[in-house]
Amino acid sequence: MTTKExxxxxxxxxxxxxxxxxxxxxxxxxxxxxxxxxIMWVAKDYVDKxxxxxxxxxxxxxxxxxxxxxxxxxxxxxxxxxxxxVSVKMTNFSTILNDLFAESDKNKYxxxxxxxxxxxxxxxxxxxxxxxALEQVYNVIDTRYKSGKPLIITTNLTLDELKAPVDIPHKxxxxxxxxxxxxxxxxxxxxxxxxAAAKMEAAKKLFGMEDKQ
Numbered sequence: 001m002t003t004k005e006x007x008x009x010x011x012x013x014x015x016x017x018x019x020x021x022x023x024x025x026x027x028x029x030x031x032x033x034x035x036x037x038x039i040m041w042v043a044k045d046y047v048d049k050x051x052x053x054x055x056x057x058x059x060x061x062x063x064x065x066x067x068x069x070x071x072x073x074x075x076x077x078x079x080x081x082x083x084x085x086v087s088v089k090m091t092n093f094s095t096i097l098n099d100l101f102a103e104s105d106k107n108k109y110x111x112x113x114x115x116x117x118x119x120x121x122x123x124x125x126x127x128x129x130x131x132x133a134l135e136q137v138y139n140v141i142d143t144r145y146k147s148g149k150p151l152i153i154t155t156n157l158t159l160d161e162l163k164a165p166v167d168i169p170h171k172x173x174x175x176x177x178x179x180x181x182x183x184x185x186x187x188x189x190x191x192x193x194x195x196a197a198a199k200m201e202a203a204k205k206l207f208g209m210e211d212k213q
Contacts, residue, residue: 011085018116019078019088021095028075037069040076042184047080054117059150061124061177063159064186070154073186074120077152081118089113092122093137100136110140114147124155124177134169141176151180159183 001009016026033040046053046060053059062070078088096113103109113119121140127133144151155162162178165171 012082015082015085015087016079019082019090020075021091025075025090026079028072029079030076033072033076037073037186039184039186040073043073043077044080046077047084050081050084050086054150057145057148057150057180059181060152060184061162061181062152062154062184062186063157063162066156068186070186071122074122074152074154078118078120086118087116088118088120089116090120090122093124093127093140096121096140097127097133097136106136106139110143113140114144114149116149118150118152119144120152120154122154124153124173125157125161131169134173138169138173138176141173141180145176145180151177153177153181159185 020026030040030044042060062073064070075090078090081088091113100106100109124137127137141151162174162183165174
């Protein structure tokens, strides 16, 4: 390995460690796609046209049922852009809220999030619905909007729920999200259930149980 290759590998490792809080996501890449999600082309297109999306502050809101591949889709984008040495941060609202609660200087924390060229936040809508939590979620999204950099969000909420929230605090959040992010619908197979069923069948065969039920 040449010095240049070693330095590149070190930089990639650093970018991945900054991007992901879960090491399992390091391997969630396009080459691991099982081909069952018909809209993976959107993720590839987003990466291919990254410069255009970034210049227009254009993000995505990935919405749909649990287990339909939203997090995998987002992680594929993150890994592909990191490979291009783009600074990406992928986190979730629960982690952000916990961090902010313990952070003495919340503005500095938000500044660190917004230093990244792309911010990906998983699971909008599962955070605690307290006044404090909702205000912090709004601040995260609003400061991202003001940074002029794109945001990708995943959520189990429907598009109707995003467009017609139940109260003003949620409306402030969702209006800001829809003002920054193009909605992408996930309505396919629940891959988690499918994978769990396949594992169960494999386990039954190992135990010789498939003919005993």
